[in-house]
Structures are given as C-alpha cells and as structure tokens.
Amino acid sequence: MNVEELVLKYALMNAYAHGGKANPKAVIGKVLGENPGLRPKAKEIIPLVNEIVERVNGMNLEEQEARLREVYPEFFEEKKTRKGEKKGLPPLPKAEKGKVVTRFAPNPDGAFHLGNARAAILSHEYARLYGGKFILRFDDTDPKVKRPEPVFYDWIIEDLKWLGFRIDEVHIASDRLELYYRYAEELIKAGKAYVCTCKPEEFREFRDRGIACPHRDEPVEVQLERWRKMLNGEYREGEAVVRIKTDLKHPNPAVRDWPALRIIDDPNHPRTGNRYRVWPLYNFASAIDDHELGVTHIFRGQEHAENETRQRYVYDYLGWEYPVTVHHGRLSIEGVVLSKSKTRKGIQEGKYLGWDDPRLGTIRALRRRGIRPEAIRELIVGVGLKRSDTTVSWDNLAAINRRIIEPIANRYFFVADPVPMYVEGYDGEFIAEVPLHPDHPERGVRKLKFEPGKPIYVSRDDMELFKPGSFVRLKDLFNVEVIEAGEGGIKARFHSVDYEVARENRWRMVHWVTEGKPCEVLVPEGDELVIRRGLLESDAEVRVDDVVQFERFGFVRIDEVGEKVVAVFAHR
Numbered sequence: 001m002n003v004e005e006l007v008l009k010y011a012l013m014n015a016y017a018h019g020g021k022a023n024p025k026a027v028i029g030k031v032l033g034e035n036p037g038l039r040p041k042a043k044e045i046i047p048l049v050n051e052i053v054e055r056v057n058g059m060n061l062e063e064q065e066a067r068l069r070e071v072y073p074e075f076f077e078e079k080k081t082r083k084g085e086k087k088g089l090p091p092l093p094k095a096e097k098g099k100v101v102t103r104f105a106p107n108p109d110g111a112f113h114l115g116n117a118r119a120a121i122l123s124h125e126y127a128r129l130y131g132g133k134f135i136l137r138f139d140d141t142d143p144k145v146k147r148p149e150p151v152f153y154d155w156i157i158e159d160l161k162w163l164g165f166r167i168d169e170v171h172i173a174s175d176r177l178e179l180y181y182r183y184a185e186e187l188i189k190a191g192k193a194y195v196c197t198c199k200p201e202e203f204r205e206f207r208d209r210g211i212a213c214p215h216r217d218e219p220v221e222v223q224l225e226r227w228r229k230m231l232n233g234e235y236r237e238g239e240a241v242v243r244i245k246t247d248l249k250h251p252n253p254a255v256r257d258w259p260a261l262r263i264i265d266d267p268n269h270p271r272t273g274n275r276y277r278v279w280p281l282y283n284f285a286s287a288i289d290d291h292e293l294g295v296t297h298i299f300r301g302q303e304h305a306e307n308e309t310r311q312r313y314v315y316d317y318l319g320w321e322y323p324v325t326v327h328h329g330r331l332s333i334e335g336v337v338l339s340k341s342k343t344r345k346g347i348q349e350g351k352y353l354g355w356d357d358p359r360l361g362t363i364r365a366l367r368r369r370g371i372r373p374e375a376i377r378e379l380i381v382g383v384g385l386k387r388s389d390t391t392v393s394w395d396n397l398a399a400i401n402r403r404i405i406e407p408i409a410n411r412y413f414f415v416a417d418p419v420p421m422y423v424e425g426y427d428g429e430f431i432a433e434v435p436l437h438p439d440h441p442e443r444g445v446r447k448l449k450f451e452p453g454k455p456i457y458v459s460r461d462d463m464e465l466f467k468p469g470s471f472v473r474l475k476d477l478f479n480v481e482v483i484e485a486g487e488g489g490i491k492a493r494f495h496s497v498d499y500e501v502a503r504e505n506r507w508r509m510v511h512w513v514t515e516g517k518p519c520e521v522l523v524p525e526g527d528e529l530v531i532r533r534g535l536l537e538s539d540a541e542v543r544v545d546d547v548v549q550f551e552r553f554g555f556v557r558i559d560e561v562g563e564k565v566v567a568v569f570a571h572r
Contacts, residue, residue, distance in 0.1 A: 004052070006035060011027050011053050016064055028042075033526050089122075090385065093326070095324075098130070099132060100127055102295065102296070108156060110355070114333055123299050140172060142281075143279070157170070163376060171289065174269055180280045183318070188242070196257075200238070207253055243258065243260060244257065244310070244313050264279050286307070296324065297326060302388075308322070331392070333391070334391055343355065359524045363376070370557030370570035374404055379392065401571065408547070410443065411436060412446065413551055414567075415511065419490060431449050432449075433476075448477070456474065473502035473507050477512065517565060544561055
C-alpha cells in the first residue's frame, strides 16, 4: 500500500470500531507505530490523515463498511477470529488417512520466525489432521553463505515444541552427504547430469543463449573422472559444478542446467568440519530427501515455485512420483522485523538485545512478549493457504492472544513514572482488598494498605486528571478531591469511600500503590524499545514467565524477578 492507502485503511478501521467516527490521533498513531519507516515524514502525513479522516467521517456506516471491505477485506476475517469463529483448514489434495507425510526444512542460520512458522504450522496441522507423520529436516548444506550455527538447531526444536509440535523424525542434511553423492553419481552414469568446469560468467552466457556448454555432452567416462576429481580435491572452489540436464530452451533461464553440487574449500562446518568438500545445493538435497523420507505433501512459499520445476527433473530421471505441492504466499506482520539478515545485523550493531528482542518477529521474541503458542497457531490457520502474500496486523495477533490469556492472567497495579500523592482527612488505616481476577474470586485477593501520613503513588500518565478542584477515585480505595498538583507531587483531601459516589459523578478512576517494588516494563514501539520505569504492588507474587495484566497499562510477561521486576509489554 502507498501512504494514502495506509491512512485510508486505518481511518476506516478506526471509524468502524467507534461508531462511524475516526480519531485522527489514533489513526496517525497506527500509521507511524506499525510503519516506523514513515516517522521521518510525520509532518507531511499529519495533514493527509486529517483530510482522509474528515472524508471518512463524512460517510455513513454502510459506506464506511463497504469501502473497508474493498480496501482491506482481511479486517472482517480477523474480526471473525476475534469473535472466536475459528477457521478450519480446507481438505488436503490427494491425502489419505494415516499416509500423509509432511516436512519442515529450516536452515539453522538464524532463529525461527513468524514467516517460517506458516509452512511449519501448516505442515504439522495437516500431518496431525490426517493421522500422518511430521518430519523436521535441517537444511544445513551451505556452510559458506547461509552458515549454520549449533545453537539454532537446538532453538528451532525448542521453539517447535513450545508451539505444541510433536516431531516424529529429525534429519540433518549435513549427515547425509554420502547419500547425495550416490544419487549424483547415478545421474551422471545415466547421462542426466554432468560436471561443468566452465567459468561462471562463461556458463551464464551459454545458459542465457540457450545453448549447451562444452562439457554437457562429453562421454560419461569423462564426467565420472571429473566427479572423482571433485571428491578427491583436485578441483578448487569454483572450478567444477555438477549440473542437472534440463531443457536448454526453458523460458526461465534459472531452470536451464541448474547446479546440484559444488565445491567449498575449508567449509569448517559445525557438524562435519572439513571432512567434506563437495556440498549439495538446496534443490538437489531437498529433492533426494523428500523421496527418501517418504514425503507426500510439501508446503512452500509461492516465491519457491521455481524449485518444484527444477526438482521435477530429478524425480523424472529417477522414476519417482513428485509429492503434492501446496504453495502459499509470504506472511508478514505490520511493523515487525522478520528478516534474518536484518536481525543479525541489528544484533551485531547493538540495535537489538538479541534474537528474542521484543521488537522482532522471531518465535522467541513473541514468546518473550507473552504471546501464547495457541494464538500463533490460530493466526496461521486463520490465514490458511492463500497464495497471495498476507500482512497481518499486530492488533489481530493481540486480539487472539488477549482472548486466550484474559481468563488466566492475574491483575496487579503498576504505576509508571510515579508521582507522590498525600491524602489528608482520613485518619485511620485502610486496607483495600482487590481480587486477583474479577471473574475468579476463588484465586483470592491482593491487600493494599493505606496509612495516614504516608504517600500514595500515582502515574504521571494521569497528571491531566489531577487538577485542583477535580475529583478522582483511587481504584478499590476511596474518592479524593485534588487540592494542589505539581511536579513535586499532589495534595488531595479524602472525600468518600463508596464507589457509587464516583460512578454517579463520573469521576475518573486511577490505579495506585503505596510502598511498591521497583519495576521496569520494556515496551516495543515500532523500531524503538521504550523502558517504562515505575512501581509494582509490593506484595505482587509474580514469577518469571507469568503473563499478568497491569491494570490500565496492559498485559505483560514477567522477564526477571530480583531487586527489581522486569516485564515485557505484550499488548493492551
């Protein structure tokens, strides 16, 4: 979408959610918050937002809905999911109960992220749906460009299990090189593959002209001799490549005699060291393994459709039946980084805290934010098998997650940027008994004590409510009248205890603490990570990994518990 389309989308969504009237501030917040690259253009965008919001607010509700369905139909699909109308997966072509075998083949060169999760979750869901088998296959045969790292093998397995996967088999491509060699030699003997020693630029010229390179039609004996030289180390990196014979007039030049195996000098692979010098490329290793492992259905991104075209040559030459392929579009989430290369660069430059930085879209980052595995699975299943690229909003994932965690998350008061309030006119001690969860009284209560002469702390975020002469209710405590308010603190006078008085007068409600424990909340805001410092209820019983709700602040996951509590903001 261009900027105008983005603004229109958010304006229509905001209007639809608020009775037909969009709020310009909310719209600009969405545009810049979920598209941080536009922040430098904020001054230019604000007038555009005001103009479009005015236009949207001039429509009636029916016109707004019709226009929203036109520019962003996914909103209504997300709305169905928010209401709990879960989408099921469509039937899988040529699938038989008990005979479906799927696989997920990540490269362990970085952490598993939400974009990868689409193929993984679809593969696993269908394997379970049909009572079949799910295979995890590590594609780690590129020790030079996409270099695998030992930690990522473990992390990927850990992340899949956290997502609820039952992994039936695990295979590692770098452990299977002898198998690939055997099939490469078989194809060379059959005249379906050959060893090319052209310089790369020379081969590209032959390929682009649709003619054979000089080595293509040389005798099998010559090809096998070159193959042995590749294995024996007589060729150096870049001097020889095994190519699969294809149609030299194929409309896609990338398909013409594609490379299957190449030499890598000193690979220093984390699993095999320098034992092997000849390494298969993805299409060859994947084609062999899918057959050898009995894979019946492959889920892959639409951008990899070309891989199937290449791999089918190997299957045809070896007399195999190619698996059923289900292509889907890319999945991204607005305002969240998924790229492994960008993530790695950001970590190296100190921009990100690590692979689980809350601003990222890795599974570890989502987990650190308190996103539940069920929410991620539901999101992916809801998107389904669309062949077009899909960008989901953070609000959509948050809505699913909120529905899951709301019944289980205990409540606590957290006061950001605390300001002291001194209350006069109430001489006795007051203990507020606040339920841990309003819908689950059996969980018990938290007890917050007010003592005369000691300050109450309220959030600086609420300072606009503390104007002299105004009244507020301290949640679950009592009502007060504000006498004075300034940077140094607030002076207030006790008014009454009953909540009904505040409700009838429509006085605003604020949360508070007395002697709270230090607490920091890491809040991802687009490309920035904001730290909100404050006080948490002193008796709050929180443990690492708990997902709780800081009332009037949002849901958070507890990240550290010690002298201070550190939490990571999930969503409202």
